[in-house]
Amino acid sequence: MTKEAIIERLKEKGLNITSPRLAIIDVLVEDGHFHPGASHIYREAKKRHRSLSLSTTYATIHEFIRHGIIKALEFDGKENRFEGNLDEHINLICERCGKIIDYKAPISVDRLDVAKTTGFVITSNRWEYYGYCRDCIKNLNSATPTGELRKRHS
Ligand SMILES: [Zn+2]
Numbered sequence: 339m340t341k342e343a344i345i346e347r348l349k350e351k352g353l354n355i356t357s358p359r360l361a362i363i364d365v366l367v368e369d370g371h372f373h374p375g376a377s378h379i380y381r382e383a384k385k386r387h388r389s390l391s392l393s394t395t396y397a398t399i400h401e402f403i404r405h406g407i408i409k410a411l412e413f414d415g416k417e418n419r420f421e422g423n424l425d426e427h428i429n430l431i432c433e434r435c436g437k438i439i440d441y442k443a444p445i446s447v448d449r450l451d452v453a454k455t456t457g458f459v460i461t462s463n464r465w466e467y468y469g470y471c472r473d474c475i476k477n478l479n480s481a482t483p484t485g486e487l488r489k490r491h492s
């Protein structure tokens with residue numbers, strides 16, 4: 339997901355390209371794997387636009403959602419996360435660090451076929467897999483004294 343693509347969406351919806359909005363878009367697209375929460379967006383966007391307030395950050399995020407420019411991912415008991423990738427994809431969610439990585443779905447569901455065969459009309463979807471990211475696996479492995487275990491068993 340590129341910055342240009344999101345700016346294009348703003349223009350389509352008739353939203354002005356303001357400096358606070360650009361700062362927030364920057365955070366949403368930087369490291370396209372991250373799916374930031376509002377507090378991260380605020381912290382990082384404020385570095386780019388000094389006078390940004392938390393309430394402007396929230397207002398802008400909600401405006402983007404309302405216009406279908408970004409999507410919110412809600413989690414029980416955890417901060418909501420936001421993403422600009424509106425294509426059908428799988429979110430790979432790390433249970434340890436909370437990182438969310440986009441993975442292109444190998445198949446896509448034909449919504450017309452779903453409606454035809456079941457009468458069910460899909461309005462939105464969430465596709466998530468839970469596990470551990472590469473960094474966390476690396477950290478877990480180095481924290482486990484496998485060498486010690488091996489010594490004791492031999
Ligand atoms: Zn992780």
Ligand SMILES: [Zn+2]
Binds near residue numbers: 421427429440
């Ligand atoms: Zn995603």
